[in-house]
Amino acid sequence: MKNEQFINRQDLKRKRALIAFQILMYGYLLTMFLVQMYMYSVRDW
Amino acid sequence: MNQTTSPSLATSTKGLDEHYDQSRKAQRQADLWLMSGAIMLGTLVLGPIGFPVFLRGLSLQVKAQKAGLTVRPVLVTLVGYLVAIDAALNSFGWAMDMIAHHSLMNRTILTMWGNMFDAGYFWHYNELWIGGASAPGEKAWVFALLPIVFSMRLAAAIGFLQMKRWGHQWMVVTCWFGVVAWVGYVANMTIFADVRYANVVFPVVGWWLYDIFYISPFLAIPYLHSVNREIFSDS
Numbered sequence: 001m002k003n004e005q006f007i008n009r010q011d012l013k014r015k016r017a018l019i020a021f022q023i024l025m026y027g028y029l030l031t032m033f034l035v036q037m038y039m040y041s042v043r044d045w
Numbered sequence: 046m047n048q049t050t051s052p053s054l055a056t057s058t059k060g061l062d063e064h065y066d067q068s069r070k071a072q073r074q075a076d077l078w079l080m081s082g083a084i085m086l087g088t089l090v091l092g093p094i095g096f097p098v099f100l101r102g103l104s105l106q107v108k109a110q111k112a113g114l115t116v117r118p119v120l121v122t123l124v125g126y127l128v129a130i131d132a133a134l135n136s137f138g139w140a141m142d143m144i145a146h147h148s149l150m151n152r153t154i155l156t157m158w159g160n161m162f163d164a165g166y167f168w169h170y171n172e173l174w175i176g177g178a179s180a181p182g183e184k185a186w187v188f189a190l191l192p193i194v195f196s197m198r199l200a201a202a203i204g205f206l207q208m209k210r211w212g213h214q215w216m217v218v219t220c221w222f223g224v225v226a227w228v229g230y231v232a233n234m235t236i237f238a239d240v241r242y243a244n245v246v247f248p249v250v251g252w253w254l255y256d257i258f259y260i261s262p263f264l265a266i267p268y269l270h271s272v273n274r275e276i277f278s279d280s
Contacts, residue, residue, distance in 0.1 A: 025224065026263070036253075039249075045245070
């Protein structure tokens with residue numbers, strides 16, 4: 001029973017870490033895209 | 046020794062054999078379509094033909110799973126093939142740029158791509174001693190990622206599709222490689238944006254629309270870390 005709880009807690013932690021990672025990665029990509037769009041709007045490309 | 050088998054056991058064993066036989070056949074047929082489609086998609090140029098072939102294989106895989114046959118899970122199939130296609134696409138284009146930069150095909154296709162989306166493949170093309178793309182940092186990425194990341198990713202995807210444990214482990218490793226590659230490459234595109242987007246037909250949006258399809262490593266990481274590892278075999 002205790003072992004099961006430990007596994008569930010570990011599973012929950014892993015899920016949270018993966019969600020945080022996804023937010024970080026997609027956030028980074030979106031930021032880079034927006035920086036490039038800003039540059040596009042002010043430069044003569 | 047006189048061995049006897051009870052009729053019910055014989056019937057159930059025969060049923061099991063039949064089931065495995067059917068499953069193997071269904072998997073082989075689906076893989077035939079999937080692999081043919083993936084190979085064509087991996088060349089980029091044959092992609093429009095490869096896509097429907099790949100979809101046909103995928104539908105066969107889904108059908109076999111729905112019919113209760115013992116086949117590779119659909120999600121493993123999809124993740125494995127997408128990673129293989131991503132690795133093949135990158136390997137093909139960059140291998141051409143690295144060793145066949147003066148071929149007519151390369152000078153036509155890659156500089157056309159450069160003219161449309163990314164001037165890193167147009168600006169001073171073939172003017173450095175090494176040949177190929179001259180954009181700042183680009184060749185270093187080609188040298189680092191082609192033999193290490195993409196070749197390994199292709200091998201990992203094959204092991205993963207064979208449901209081997211090393212395939213799963215190397216998928217995890219190479220998908221994290223993919224994160225490093227994306228973070229660095231996108232930073233390069235932003236830092237040297239004045240070189241890469243100047244005077245191209247579709248600046249910024251064109252490049253992102255095209256390259257977003259290579260994002261499979263990020264999509265695969267949560268799945269790879271949460272899938273039941275016991276489904277992959279040690280042998």
